[in-house]
Amino acid sequence: MILMNDFRRQWADAGEDFHRALERTGASGWYILGREVERFEQSLAAVWGLPHAVGVASGLDALGIALRTLGLRAGDRVLLAPVSAFATALAVLHAGGAPVFAPCSPNGLADLDACAEILERDPAIRFFLPVHLYGHCLDMDRLGAIAARGVRIVEDCAQSILARWNGRPCGSAGRAAAASFYPTKNLGAMGDGGAILTSDAELASQARCWRDYGQRSKYDHAVAGVNSRLDELQAAFLSDAGLPRLEAWTARRRAIARAYIEGIRHPQIEIPAPPPGSDSVWHLFPVLVPDGAKERFRRHMADCGVQTAEHYPLPLFDQPAMRGVAYQIAGDPGPARRFCRREASLPIHPYLADAEAHAVIEACNRWPGV
Template identity: 55%
Template sequence: MQPVLLNDFKRQWSEIGAEVRGAVDAVGASGWYVLGTQVEGFERDLAQFWGLKHAIGVASGLDALEIGLRALGLRCGDRVLTTPLSAFATTMAIVRLGGVPVFCDTDANGLLDLTAAEAVLEAEPGIRFLLPVHLFGQCLDLDRLAALRNRFGVTILEDCAQSIGAAWDGRATGTVGRLAATSFYPTKNLGALGDGGAVLTGDAELATQVRRLRDYGQSAKYRHDEIGWNSRLDELQAAILAAALLPRLREWTLRRQQVAAAYTAGIRHPGVHLLRPAAPGTSCEHLFPVRVAAAQREHFEAHLKSRGIATGRHYPILIPDQQAMAGVAYARHGDLGVARALAGGEVSLPIHPQLTAEEVERVVTAVNEWTVR
């Protein structure tokens, strides 16, 4: 029995290998490996795909967040409202700049609870930044996000690492904030064959500053205007993304949406609750999260494993509960009970563009045949 994997990079390779080899050849023959025409070309393609004017390639999603926050003026001690349920990188970017994360609870789907966020912003007028995450590929309500921005004057950086291709009422995630940050980590919807990330914005001045920051704070060769990063997207990764991956992204997103639709229609189990987006059609289906009772989670995972089906957990430990946060300055509003309950019972089912119809059916059947202990 072939295992059903969370990501199937070998199958992906059989689909993209020829184009990747062509991209590697082109970069090798060019003799130019860092910040050249491949990065420029990919940045143009990505900006066009996203519908934002400027895309700036960087070395990772974490760097995109960190450089983005610096470009937006985050200073030591600034408070940043964010979510406790995300990849650790979301908070790490704030902390590495000396910012103070302020956590508020999530909604039942695991995304930042915008009603709770509004209450926090009312209670703490000193909060100048908001760092929301479009988790699982699901779009936060962009109208409500814009309303928070307008009412409280908070500067928003949207973490779009999981949401490339997701849209609210036709508007892409990342278009409400002044900046968007995304990741090309291999498991992402637009995953490179290594690390990479990008900052996107409609603001030309901010774009220039991000370009400077990613390259030692240089405004011209050997002219350093500020302390920056070495965070450059490689020519190789840019060429591979542009030639083999970005051109497939729309089709692959559709495929993910078909898999999600098949799971949604097929999974009928009283003990398995699907975390589906409130507004249908808004998700790029990066992950397919479900929730079971915390006491049943291991049993559910073991059952699926016995059927050859891989599962994930996104995320089992809340960010403020991580060991690394001991001794770090942060604040928390409420007990984060909704997010914590989700961290205890969430299980991610396989979803990727290379899944076959037969595998999708196998997952549906296995979930439905789970016997709760």
């Protein structure tokens, strides 16, 4: 089976680096918020092109802490993307915010024109959580223009590390960006991890306080924070095994995406286009099949030995956990629902071989369709 991810191959390539990181951390005798986290934060900030990185326990926490440090209060409305990992909505809910779901573009990303209009029409919405979905970069100029009007933007960059918009790094238009190091992510740990990226030194310092019980210094608790510290061990893994490979891994994802874009020729398989100007890092490779045909497509791919997935089966607002939650849907929910009904994801990861990518293309092109 051609898998969506293959961590055994990653281990075969990078296992020695993981071992070295483990030995160094073990021998250091310091396991929480020490040199490894500090070193990784500095390297990550440099790679990203933003001055500050604050390591936390997950991407979900990175989003939540960023929203809180930006002053989100219970009941504040937050405009957010309608199609994403459920963590995007959870971050808003955990911080006490009230979600307002944005309209969906044909490529599954939030429609930024519509978002700008909604935020202009309703200035009481002061927070915006756009998602650089699939590793695509949203229009950073548009995001910057929205931010310039005083809207507090937290960019969800869980899927988009190294993605750029006309040379500008994703995550640099708003006040803060959130990264995830969940193992499947483009920069994955061997467990959970996340980070807040920002160019605002004061915000970075507040986030450091939030992640560590709200401590400014030992036993001096300025806010009712949380325990959300990036582990020393995960930081060491990311420094030794992940970051040195990130560029090559990203280049491989891009090469596979190019092969799929050139090779998949089927009248009923559509490849949703990244926003023009986006230098995508292809965390995922979504395709759209006719409404009602997704199960048949996925069964055909499985019969051809290709695993597929869904990102995502439902818009965030249709998840059962949203029942009873006070949220709004701005505009027509139809396009997001239709996108989710039609979307399937093909395998794309740095250890996918050329022959396997070719087999994925062949399997797509051989689909009888509907």
